[in-house]
Amino acid sequence: MTLSPFAARFRSFKFAPFAIIALFLFTNVTGLLFNIAFAPSVRASANAAALVVNEDYIPADVPTSGDHDLDLIIFRAGQQYGVDPRLLHAVIWQESKYKVKARSGAGAQGLMQMIPATARRFGCADVNDPAANVQAGTRYLRFLLKRFNGNVSLALAGYNAGEGSVDKYDGIPPYNETQNYVRIITGRYGKMFHPVLDPEQARVQFNLTQQIAQLQQSPIAQP
Numbered sequence: 001m002t003l004s005p006f007a008a009r010f011r012s013f014k015f016a017p018f019a020i021i022a023l024f025l026f027t028n029v030t031g032l033l034f035n036i037a038f039a040p041s042v043r044a045s046a047n048a049a050a051l052v053v054n055e056d057y058i059p060a061d062v063p064t065s066g067d068h069d070l071d072l073i074i075f076r077a078g079q080q081y082g083v084d085p086r087l088l089h090a091v092i093w094q095e096s097k098y099k100v101k102a103r104s105g106a107g108a109q110g111l112m113q114m115i116p117a118t119a120r121r122f123g124c125a126d127v128n129d130p131a132a133n134v135q136a137g138t139r140y141l142r143f144l145l146k147r148f149n150g151n152v153s154l155a156l157a158g159y160n161a162g163e164g165s166v167d168k169y170d171g172i173p174p175y176n177e178t179q180n181y182v183r184i185i186t187g188r189y190g191k192m193f194h195p196v197l198d199p200e201q202a203r204v205q206f207n208l209t210q211q212i213a214q215l216q217q218s219p220i221a222q223p
Contacts, residue, residue, distance in 0.1 A: 057210040063089040065098040070111075073131050075208075077138040082202035083145070083194075087152070088138060090188040091159065094181065100130050112137025146196045153192060156182045 056068070058075050062085050065071055074092065078085030095113040096102035103109050107116065110133035119127050122143075124136030141159060148154035148166070157165070157172040160181045165173040172182055186192060195205060203209045 073134050077134045081138045081142045082197050082199040083138050083142050084206045087189050090185045094185050150194050152194050153182050
C-alpha cells in the first residue's frame with residue numbers, strides 16, 4: 001500500500017515526542033549538551049546545602065573575652081543594634097576588662113560601666129545583668145555614632161565624658177583621661193569611622209552573618 005506524502009509526514013510526526021524524550025535522556029546522561037547550563041545551579045545548590053547555620057557562630061576575627069557565653073551576648077547586641085562587635089569588645093576591654101560587676105569611683109557599673117542615669121535612659125534596669133548592661137551600652141554607643149556621623153573618636157569621647165562635653169569643645173575634650181581613652185580604644189579597634197547602618201546592612205558590612213562569611217571564603221568554582 002502506497003501512502004500519500006501527507007500520510008507519511010503524519011506518521012513520522014507521531015514518533016516525534018518519543019524522539020525528543022529519548023534525545024533529552026541521552027544528553028542528560030552523557031552531559032553532551034546540558035552540562036554547561038545545569039552544572040552551575042547544581043553546584044550552587046550543593047554549596048548552599050552545605051552551609052549549616054550555627055546559632056553560636058562568631059566570626060574568627062572578633063575578639064574574645066575568654067567566656068563564650070559573654071562573647072555571644074556582645075556579638076548579638078552588636079547584631080541587634082547595628083554596631084560592630086569588634087568595637088564593643090574594645091570598649092568593654094577598656095571599661096571593665098570583662099568584669100561583670102566592675103564599679104568605678106564615679107559610680108559607673110558593669111561591663112560597659114554604665115552610669116545609673118544613662119543606664120535608665122537606654123532601658124537597663126539592672127546594670128549587673130551582663131546582657132542588659134551590654135545592650136544599654138550598645139544602644140548608647142549607637143546613639144553617639146549616629147550623633148557624630150560615624151566618627152569613632154567623637155563617639156568614644158562622648159561615651160567617656162558625655163556628648164555635652166564634645167559639643168562644648170567641638171571635639172575631643174582636653175581631659176587626659178578622655179584623650180587616653182579615645183587613643184587606646186581606637187588603637188585596639190583600628191578604625192576611625194563606623195558607618196551608621198540598620199542592623200541588616202550592618203551584618204553584611206561587618207561580615208557578621210555566617211553564610212555570607214562562608215560564601216566569601218569559599219566561592220563557587222567556575223565550570
